[in-house]
Amino acid sequence: MKKVMIDPITRLEGHGKVAIFLDDAGEVANAYLQIPELRGFERFCIGRKAEDMPVLTSRICGVCPVAHHFAAAKALDAAFNVEPPSAAKKLRELMYAAYFIYDHTLHFYYLGGPDFVVGPDAPPEKRNIIGVIEKVGLEVGKEVIKHRAYGQRMTEIIGGKATHPVCGLPGGMSKALNEDGRKEIEMMAESSVKFAQFTLKLFHDLVLGNSKYVDMIKSPSYTHKTYYMGLVDKNNKVNFYDGDVRVVDQSGNEFLKFAPKDYLNNVAEHVEEWTYTKMPYLKKVGWKGLVDGKDSGIYRVGPLGRLNASNGMATPLAQAEYDVMYKTLGGKPVHSTLAFHWARLIELLYATERALELSRDPEITSTDIRAKPGEPGEGVGVVEAARGTLFHHYMLDKDALIKDVNLIVATTNNYPAICMSIRDAAKGLIHGGNVDQGILNKVEMAFRAYDPCFGCATHYAVGQMPLTVEIYNSQKKLVKTLRR
């Protein structure tokens, strides 16, 4: 058997490699997407101060720090049994929408989009943001850079820093939004709505207008019939920040709907020895290996997962585009992996509309943003990260130090499905031992559609360290020695 490696896989966040095994006839026997890294957050967060969790766990991922920051803040709200004031929730959701603006823009133009905009078979040195700018022109390129920056700037205004914000506290937010900041956000959100519309038009022209790409989207090599998961509001519309977790089956029927605190009744994780990342599955269905269909507990999350698991979008422009997508691709649910790209842009439009709505909400500049936390206990916080449902679960001791932690991270949920997608794309595309970089890139496109973040998926490490503190006075005389 011959082994072909793609190492590292590129244009994604984090590390990964693909091992493809070819049999004697040059057909694909199997392919493994291996995640070569682990950091051990579940271990080393133990013993830390509970209120540091939003800051520590945002370091799981510097691309989606806001998702971890607020999943942590929500887990702390629950653990301290405190409900943040309405204005604090709105402020969090506004920052959350801003994060989606920069993250989804990043994916379409910098990471996944180059495959479509520049072309899957284009020379590797052109398949990147610079190639995209050459193709769409410098003026458009500048708009892309500007609006990604707007998303970051909105986040920074509310969160202190865009990458690794500091504003989330149990019971609310550290600082109110002032009128200057609100105005600036409103201006940026307004411009972002137009930019999202422009991006969708570009997608329609370049991708949906090209029958070769449409055939590719619909091809069996990029299709999996799985369960889908996402957070929904009371009307079963997509919500990124809050709500219940809804799961639909392969035919689009509601299969599960549960409150975040009940996640352990519904989701479990399987371990494989050839990779560092675990494989989640629906507990009620069970782990059946890397196969799709009704009897396999594998589910998908992220843009397509959310759209499939919901009844629509809560804003008008995004809802219209949601209808177009399902009409074009033959109704709900859509099983084509490459449709993640379209779903992502619909969510980009929703995020811009929602950011604009919230920036005009009279309550958004309220200074009532902190409620007093109660006694420390246990809590679960769930949000939708750009890449899917994100679970944080903490147990606190009486000093509000972390006693235990569990994290099921967005991309981890998708990992079993991504493994299947890579394997099946390789099987569909590689024949007679014929492998070139264009074919291997099309194999990589199968994971890029998910916008995976294997930084996140490798978060997985406390105990109290012995520490001696010696206190000296200004004459360098030892005053006190403390040990713990």
Next chain:
Amino acid sequence: MAKEKLKVAFYWAASCGGCEIAVLDINEKILDVIQIADIVFWPVAVDVKYKDVENMPDKYIDVCFFNGGIRNSEQEHMAKLLRKKSKLLIAYGACAHLGGVPGLANVADKKEIFEKVYKTTFSTDNPSYATPKASLHVKEGEVDIPEFYDTVLPLDKVVDVDYYVPGCPPAVERTTFALDAIAKGELPTKGSVLAPVKSVCDECPRKKENKKIAKIYRTYEKAPEPERCLLEQGIICMGPATRGGCGGARCLKADMPCTGCGGPCPNAPEQGAAMISALASILGLEEEKEKYSDEDVEKLMSQVKDPIGTFYMYALAASILGRRVMKK
């Protein structure tokens, strides 16, 4: 004739990807950068593979920005490879500089981390306790993944580093400062941290009144007054022990304390110790020690919960503590 373009590489090891975003955060300036530089390796953004790097002649890359600490064998290999292929190697961001947040894993070892992640986490279903294997025979042949180490190391404990860009992630002005210095050939002495010598405190606009404190508050226990020094309001802020250059005490602008991502100040390289010393003086232990009994001192200091996480959030792996003593 235009000058030959600089060959620039970016790589990530045990990190979060925030340093890649910090590079993108220079925004339109990236268009100027690509006028003077070719990006020859950057997994997040361009399709260049490891074998392409292996095939580069030694010193082919002019500047390599390396983020992330060293946590496994692949990262160690890539650090050594990129050192060999690069004229300048820059430790970019807190993880490459000091180990960063992932360096807190030095409170545990591989065995303990594996047990938590693959066995005792609430949602893990793994009755036979299977764990990832560096080399494994599967039906079709051999597959391998890097060896996970017991200890996280900052980049300079593995290879020779030319410069450091601090921060988690580095502020835009740190990145542009480094890029300008490289473009103009105006780099300081080898081994320098490319940041001002001031502390975060020196750059913080909050008012200090030289008040002593008797009680330490956790951030969720007290909404601080907006204009006053947080430390003087009883909230532990790493500002006095942390190197500035982060864009003007950004965390403080959101009414939250500095957690120390800029690393130590040049005159006090052991960041945690420097902060403990600063805290002891503001707690009034230095001058007024006669007033305090041993129990008082004990009580005051016992208010500091989780000293490792508080004083060494980013710098444990680079500190004299380094890691918890390994169990044999």
